[in-house]
Amino acid sequence: MTAITAAAGGRARRSRDENVIRLLGLLVFVFVLMTILRPAQFATLADFNSMMRQFPEYGIMAIGMSLTMITGGIDLGVVGAANLSAIVAAKFLVAAVPPGAPPQQVVPYLVAAVGLALATGLACGAFAGILIARFNIPAILATLGTQQLYTGIAIGITSGRPQSHLPLLYSKVGNTEFLNFFPLSFILFVAIAVAAGFMLSRTRFGTSLYMIGTNAQAASYAGLTNASILLRTYMISGFLSSVAGLIMMARANSAKAEYGVPYTLQCVLIAVLGGIDPYGGSGNIAGVTLAILILQFLSSGLNMFNNVSNFYRDVIWGGVLLLVLVVNRFLSRRSERRAVLKAS
Amino acid sequence: MLSPRRVLGRSEPWVFAAIVALSLLIQARSGQFFTGNNLVDLARALVVPALFSIGCMMVIVSGGIDVSFTAIASLAMYVTDKTLLARGYDGTVLLPYAMSAGLGLLMGALNGFLIAFLRLPTLIVTLGTSSLYTGLMFGAFAASASDVPPSIAAHGKQILFTAVNSDLGLTSTMPAQILILAGVLVLVFFLLRYTMLGRGIYAIGGDEAAAERAGFNVRAIKMFLYCFVGVLAGVTGIVRISMIAYADPSTMLGMELPVIAAVVLGGTRVTGGVGTLTGTTLGVALMTILANSLILMGVPTYWSRAFTGAVIIIGTGVTAWQTGLTRRGGRALSRPATGAPA
Numbered sequence: 001m002t003a004i005t006a007a008a009g010g011r012a013r014r015s016r017d018e019n020v021i022r023l024l025g026l027l028v029f030v031f032v033l034m035t036i037l038r039p040a041q042f043a044t045l046a047d048f049n050s051m052m053r054q055f056p057e058y059g060i061m062a063i064g065m066s067l068t069m070i071t072g073g074i075d076l077g078v079v080g081a082a083n084l085s086a087i088v089a090a091k092f093l094v095a096a097v098p099p100g101a102p103p104q105q106v107v108p109y110l111v112a113a114v115g116l117a118l119a120t121g122l123a124c125g126a127f128a129g130i131l132i133a134r135f136n137i138p139a140i141l142a143t144l145g146t147q148q149l150y151t152g153i154a155i156g157i158t159s160g161r162p163q164s165h166l167p168l169l170y171s172k173v174g175n176t177e178f179l180n181f182f183p184l185s186f187i188l189f190v191a192i193a194v195a196a197g198f199m200l201s202r203t204r205f206g207t208s209l210y211m212i213g214t215n216a217q218a219a220s221y222a223g224l225t226n227a228s229i230l231l232r233t234y235m236i237s238g239f240l241s242s243v244a245g246l247i248m249m250a251r252a253n254s255a256k257a258e259y260g261v262p263y264t265l266q267c268v269l270i271a272v273l274g275g276i277d278p279y280g281g282s283g284n285i286a287g288v289t290l291a292i293l294i295l296q297f298l299s300s301g302l303n304m305f306n307n308v309s310n311f312y313r314d315v316i317w318g319g320v321l322l323l324v325l326v327v328n329r330f331l332s333r334r335s336e337r338r339a340v341l342k343a344s
Numbered sequence: 345m346l347s348p349r350r351v352l353g354r355s356e357p358w359v360f361a362a363i364v365a366l367s368l369l370i371q372a373r374s375g376q377f378f379t380g381n382n383l384v385d386l387a388r389a390l391v392v393p394a395l396f397s398i399g400c401m402m403v404i405v406s407g408g409i410d411v412s413f414t415a416i417a418s419l420a421m422y423v424t425d426k427t428l429l430a431r432g433y434d435g436t437v438l439l440p441y442a443m444s445a446g447l448g449l450l451m452g453a454l455n456g457f458l459i460a461f462l463r464l465p466t467l468i469v470t471l472g473t474s475s476l477y478t479g480l481m482f483g484a485f486a487a488s489a490s491d492v493p494p495s496i497a498a499h500g501k502q503i504l505f506t507a508v509n510s511d512l513g514l515t516s517t518m519p520a521q522i523l524i525l526a527g528v529l530v531l532v533f534f535l536l537r538y539t540m541l542g543r544g545i546y547a548i549g550g551d552e553a554a555a556e557r558a559g560f561n562v563r564a565i566k567m568f569l570y571c572f573v574g575v576l577a578g579v580t581g582i583v584r585i586s587m588i589a590y591a592d593p594s595t596m597l598g599m600e601l602p603v604i605a606a607v608v609l610g611g612t613r614v615t616g617g618v619g620t621l622t623g624t625t626l627g628v629a630l631m632t633i634l635a636n637s638l639i640l641m642g643v644p645t646y647w648s649r650a651f652t653g654a655v656i657i658i659g660t661g662v663t664a665w666q667t668g669l670t671r672r673g674g675r676a677l678s679r680p681a682t683g684a685p686a
Contacts, residue, residue: 074467131657137664138614140409140467141604145656148601152650159646265475268468278465314479321472325464 019275023290030294034301041304049181053251055296056189057082058263059289060244062270063196064237066288069271070200071230072213072280073132073139075237079263080150081124082245086255087154089117089246090163097167106169113170117242124150125238129231147264154257164254174250185247192240197285209233213280262314269321270295272328355611355663359626366633374640380507381516386629388516389636391525391587392596394628395580396603397610398532399573401624404607406569407549407616408466411604412455412474413577414596419477420447420574421581422485425591428493437499437586444578451477452574453567460566478597487593492585500586521583528576533621545569549616602652606631609659631655 034042041047061078068075090113097109124146131142176184200206208229211219220226249255274291276283298320302313371377396413403410424444433439451473458469481487492500502520509515536542544565547555556562585591610627612619634655638648 131661135661135664137657137660141608141614141656141660144601144604145653145660147653148656149650149653152647152653156644156647156650265471268471272468278468311479311481311483314475315483316479318472318475318477318479322458322469322476325468325472326458326462329462329464 020284020286020290023274023287023294027290027294027297030297030301034297034304038301038304042301045181047300049177049183051296051300052186053183054300055292056183056185057244057247057251058260058266058270059189059292060192060240060247061263062267062274062288062292063192063285064240065267066271066274066276066283066285067196067200067209067233068139068237069268069276069278070209070213070280070283071233072216073230073233074143074268074278075125075128075234076140076143076264077124077128077146077150078237078241078244078267079260080147080154081121081238081241082248083255083257083259084124084150084154084245085117085120085242086245086249086259087158087163087257088120089113090166090249090255091157092116093166093170094163101167103169106167110167110170110173114246117246118239121238121240121242121245122235123238124241125235126231128238129234132234133227133230151257158257160257162254162256166249166253171250171253174247185250188243188247192243193285193289200285205229205232210281213277213282215281262317265317265321266295269317269324272321273324275328278325354623355609356620356623356626359610359623359630363626363630363633366630366637370633370637370640373642376509376512376640377637379509379511381509381512381514384507384516384518386632386636387522388519388587390628390632391519391521392580392584393599393603393606393632394525394625395528395576395583396599397607397624397628398528398621399576400600400603401607401610401612401619401621402532402536402545402569403466403573404604404612404614405549405616405619406545406566407552408459408566408569409604409614410455410466410470410570410573411600412451412470412477413573413603414598414600415474415477415481416448416451416574417577417581417584418593418596419481420444420451420578421585422481422487422490422591422593423447424578424582425490425492425496425585426485429491433493434495437495437582440493440496441579441582444582445575446578448574448576448578448581449571450574452571452577455574456567456570459570460563474600481593489593490591492589492591496582496586497589500589519587521587524579524583528579529621529625536621541565541568546617549618551617601656602631602635603628605652605656605659608663609655611663613663614660627659 031043061082065075065078093109093113096112097106128143128146131137131146132139135142137145174184178184178187200209208219208224211222211224212226212229216226245255248259252259270288270291271283272278273294274283274288276288298316299313302316367377376382396417399413400410421444424440424447427443428440455470455473458464458473459466500519503517504520504522505518507516507518534542536545540560544555544560544562547558547560548562548565552562581596584596588595606627607619607624608614608627609630610620610623610625612624612627634651635648638645638651643651
């Protein structure tokens with residue numbers, strides 16, 4: 001038993017390292033390319049600072065998405081949950097905080113609003129998790145449904161209008177920069193990525209996600225309580241979405257039902273690019289983090305070309321997603337063939 | 345003969361009952377449901393989603409899922425429209441249909457190639473192509489609402505009959521495009537029921553490995569399926585712009601979720617292998633009546649999206665519950681059963 005797991009672990013680690021090295025190469029390539037094409041703007045300190053403000057919000061959602069994809073599922077409701085959580089917090093702040101209150105008086109309200117948003121995210125995740133784990137609805141359909149439902153509720157309770165006039169203190173705290181350089185959102189992203197990476201590689205729970213993703217039936221026979229593990233996975237995804245929602249709210253200083261709609265596809269793209277197998281069972285946070293950085297470099301670089309329409313971004317995201325799928329397919333075929341040769 | 349128990353174990357009777365109950369409710373609240381013009385309006389609103397739902401049902405029956413058909417329809421009709429306008433085309437409406445169908449075929453073939461030959465997951469492939477096609481439309485073609493060639497406009501004015509509501513002084517016209525829907529329904533009915541290709545679609549949805557061993561050419565069937573859905577989407581694109589008389593690139597985007605909801609509501613099993621045209625058409629009818637009658641029922645328009653979400657969740661939940669899919673819990677994608685070397 002231990003020998004088998006050790007051997008499997010060894011193989012997984014090797015292919016994992018290959019993937020991470022490939023992604024590192026791609027990252028360096030994109031970085032050098034953009035530096036050559038736009039030396040005056042790209043990779044300056046100001047540029048790094050603005051990138052650190054942009055990627056945490058979708059990066060955190062992409063981590064949640066990746067966890068669900070490792071179990072063989074998917075969470076298409078991440079953006080809906082993020083916006084709904086932010087709107088709940090914003091509505092509470094607007095309704096509860098007396099106008100013109102001094103900062104000390106606002107602090108407890110801010111804490112309560114953040115708590116409410118996180119609770120909303122957990123509830124959103126739990127709802128999706130129950131649909132998937134208890135009612136056996138395929139994750140794609142359940143989360144297509146929750147995506148519509150959460151966005152719909154968010155539109156319904158706001159009549160589609162953005163929620164602004166938040167207390168100034170919120171965006172002030174949300175946009176704090178440590179050492180005058182590292183934004184709070186970036187610190188949160190690093191903490192979450194480290195925690196998720198630790199959880200996946202060093203805890204029982206993390207291992208059980210891979211087991212369910214590899215073969216749910218075998219995992220269940222091996223004594224895992226699949227339903228409860230899946231439920232918790234989607235709750236984590238919902239929780240991370242609400243953190244992303246709070247970050248978006250701080251950046252825009254408002255909350256709206258339709259912020260960040262393209263992030264859903266982008267999160268799937270990041271997960272696949274980062275080496276998460278869409279059929280479940282493999283992938284890691286190091287790969288996902290590199291994929292996030294590659295995408296951010298590409299995106300920031302594109303911004304520096306004024307003549308490139310924003311819509312080309314859709315073409316690029318879609319094209320990159322398909323290309324990565326195809327390349328991964330061929331690479332995995334090759335390594336499977338190699339494994340077969342070695343075994344015989 | 346079907347026993348009552350078998351009849352009630354299916355979805356179609358329940359969807360039909362829901363339509364009847366809903367119709368009576370709306371009739372009771374507004375008194376305007378069973379009027380000629382309301383029924384004709386519903387039929388008019390049903391044509392485009394029903395055309396989409398036929399292809400969508402076939403894909404779900406085969407065990408896949410497609411979210412790119414609205415993007416294919418939009419790009420195919422937009423390129424057709426712009427090309428023909430630029431050349432001052434004023435021939436029959438057959439050429440626009442053929443051209444849009446051809447473009448749809450090409451775009452569907454890309455889906456088919458990635459899914460059938462590279463065995464990539466259908467949801468992620470179609471999410472990717474959908475982004476690619478809409479991006480091309482708005483980026484490369486800088487799409488914005490545009491006129492249509494005269495033949496398409498004339499095609500849009502072809503009506504079968506006019507229904508008049510004398511109480512409110514409203515008239516509604518039955519579009520000729522409903523005949524296209526009827527034609528496609530008949531074609532697909534025969535395809536699914538009487539050809540090996542059609543049986544193959546059900547077979548690979550039921551169990552891909554078993555279908556392969558039974559001698560079905562799984563790759564060819566999937567390739568055909570996604571090409572067919574592309575052609576159907578291309579045709580639907582022209583149907584849509586002829587009915588609204590201008591080519592709006594975003595008029596169909598976002599319809600994919602309600603269509604998937606309608607297909608699932610109509611009893612198509614999301615894990616593949618089960619689904620009927622009757623159920624799908626009833627599902628679309630139910631969704632159309634719901635969407636068109638929210639205001640009649642007093643539901644504020646802001647809540648319509650939450651409503652769609654709830655319908656998807658309840659519809660899929662009931663279907664999943666009914667079929668007791670205990671084995672497949674939590675999986676987004678079923679692994680392709682064949683192809684991996686031993």
